[in-house]
Amino acid sequence: MLDYNASHFTFGMSTMPDSTIIGFEEAFGAHHYERIGVVVRQAKNCWLTDMNGRQYFDCLAAYSAANPGHHHPRIVSALVGALQGNYASVISNVVYTDPLGLFLRKMAELVPQLAPRFGANGNKVLPKNGGVESVETAIKMARFHGWKNKGIADGKQEIIVFDNNFHGRMITVVSFSSTPKYRNGFGPLTPGFVSVPYSDLDAVRAAIGPNTCGILVEPMQGEGGMRVPAPGFLQGLRELSDQHNLMLLFDEIQVGLGRSGKTFCFEHEQVVPDGLILGKALSGGLVPLSVFVTNAELMDQAFNIGSDGSTFGGYPLACVAGIAALEVLQEEDLAQRSAIQGDKLKKRIEEIARRSSHVKEVRGRGLFIGIEVREGNAMDFCRQLLDLGVLANDSHGHTIRISPPLTISDQEIDFITERLEKVLVG
Numbered sequence: 001m002l003d004y005n006a007s008h009f010t011f012g013m014s015t016m017p018d019s020t021i022i023g024f025e026e027a028f029g030a031h032h033y034e035r036i037g038v039v040v041r042q043a044k045n046c047w048l049t050d051m052n053g054r055q056y057f058d059c060l061a062a063y064s065a066a067n068p069g070h071h072h073p074r075i076v077s078a079l080v081g082a083l084q085g086n087y088a089s090v091i092s093n094v095v096y097t098d099p100l101g102l103f104l105r106k107m108a109e110l111v112p113q114l115a116p117r118f119g120a121n122g123n124k125v126l127p128k129n130g131g132v133e134s135v136e137t138a139i140k141m142a143r144f145h146g147w148k149n150k151g152i153a154d155g156k157q158e159i160i161v162f163d164n165n166f167h168g169r170m171i172t173v174v175s176f177s178s179t180p181k182y183r184n185g186f187g188p189l190t191p192g193f194v195s196v197p198y199s200d201l202d203a204v205r206a207a208i209g210p211n212t213c214g215i216l217v218e219p220m221q222g223e224g225g226m227r228v229p230a231p232g233f234l235q236g237l238r239e240l241s242d243q244h245n246l247m248l249l250f251d252e253i254q255v256g257l258g259r260s261g262k263t264f265c266f267e268h269e270q271v272v273p274d275g276l277i278l279g280k281a282l283s284g285g286l287v288p289l290s291v292f293v294t295n296a297e298l299m300d301q302a303f304n305i306g307s308d309g310s311t312f313g314g315y316p317l318a319c320v321a322g323i324a325a326l327e328v329l330q331e332e333d334l335a336q337r338s339a340i341q342g343d344k345l346k347k348r349i350e351e352i353a354r355r356s357s358h359v360k361e362v363r364g365r366g367l368f369i370g371i372e373v374r375e376g377n378a379m380d381f382c383r384q385l386l387d388l389g390v391l392a393n394d395s396h397g398h399t400i401r402i403s404p405p406l407t408i409s410d411q412e413i414d415f416i417t418e419r420l421e422k423v424l425v426g
């Protein structure tokens with residue numbers, strides 16, 4: 001029997017010491033993550049607390065899952081209401097539920113008309129759990145489009161992807177990753193992908209062939225080093241997709257839902273994709289929820305009874321969280337807050353960078369900011385930040401990722417920048 005103490009809410013779920021918790025993970029868990037030694041017992045808005053009451057400012061926000069801040073009270077109370085009201089659990093997919101209907105409508109209407117060349121049919125939404133599942137849904141859609149609408153032989157469809165992409169860790173998606181560690185030993189891999197340099201339109205043009213059915217892109221690369229593409233890149237992808245009738249798929253799992261200073265990252269270039277993938281912040285980081293959204297015509301064409309499904313995809317609890325999180329996004333104007341606070345924070349970081357011998361480049365949009373360090377050892381700086389009470393990590397080894405919850409206050413910007421100053425300037 002574990003030393004489980006549900007009434008001990010002050011420090012989380014149990015009173016067991018950190019060393020015991022770490023020992024359990026070591027002994028019983030797969031070692032697929034490098035952890036940095038802190039055992040978090042509570043998370044509230046932008047702050048994480050350990051057993052001794054020490055607080056850390058969360059500059060990671062679970063890679064955008066915690067955009068509205070941890071345990072946003074409105075999302076928590078919607079979830080508690082659903083659990084106490086007995087409308088939260090998975091119900092067989094042979095019946096309708098009201099949370100799913102309400103969520104689908106809200107989601108479909110929040111996104112501008114996708115793939116308008118297929119008609120003003122509105123959007124339709126296919127819900128899943130983790131983000132990678134919705135990436136795979138999008139891949140299925142693009143392949144189906146290639147087969148049905150372009151006459152490509154089934155099995156020959158190709159999708160253009162980008163070097164240093166990150167779309168998750170399941171077999172099909174790691175099959176086109178540029179990181180050997182994600183793939184090695186896990187073959188046979190899924191064929192049908194051609195990878196070209198990010199932000200390079202000429203390379204995309206050259207890669208388009210008779211079997212190309214789609215382009216899958218992150219409008220800004222998160223894991224690939226917090227990269228913002230060159231102006232005109234997304235617009236160029238749009239034009240090429242129109243010319244060659246390709247499905248243009250944007251993976252906004254990390255950069256959507258306010259993170260970039262706009263509700264959707266594609267709004268920065270006024271480019272509308274044919275398919276959109278969202279996850280992470282879609283439930284406010286409280287339960288797994290992701291979606292693939294596309295033009296209703298295309299969704300109906302590709303998916304009919306039996307051609308897709310998921311036990312938990314669109315289950316009531318996730319939809320309740322999704323509705324509440326989308327309401328918080330809109331009513332608290334999180335995109336605008338991200339734009340304003342991100343602008344302040346980036347300017348302060350740029351000012352520090354001018355006095356630092358370590359910083360090579362500062363880049364980003366909204367509260368998606370990367371600090372590339374010359375020595376390529378971003379994690380060394382992140383460890384120093386942790387000692388000073390800031391949780392951050394690296395992106396692609398060389399870049400410190402600064403992506404706090406979108407609710408960050410001016411005082412919290414002061415808190416982070418004072419600490420960045422210490423580690424980057426001294």
Ligand SMILES: Cc1ncc(COP(=O)(O)O)c(C=O)c1O
Pocket residue numbers: 063129130131132133135166167168169218222223251252253254255279280
């Ligand atoms: C751009 C992007 N796509 C897909 C994923 C995979 O999402 P998940 O880990 O929820 O499967 C991630 C996760 O970080 C991501 O950043």
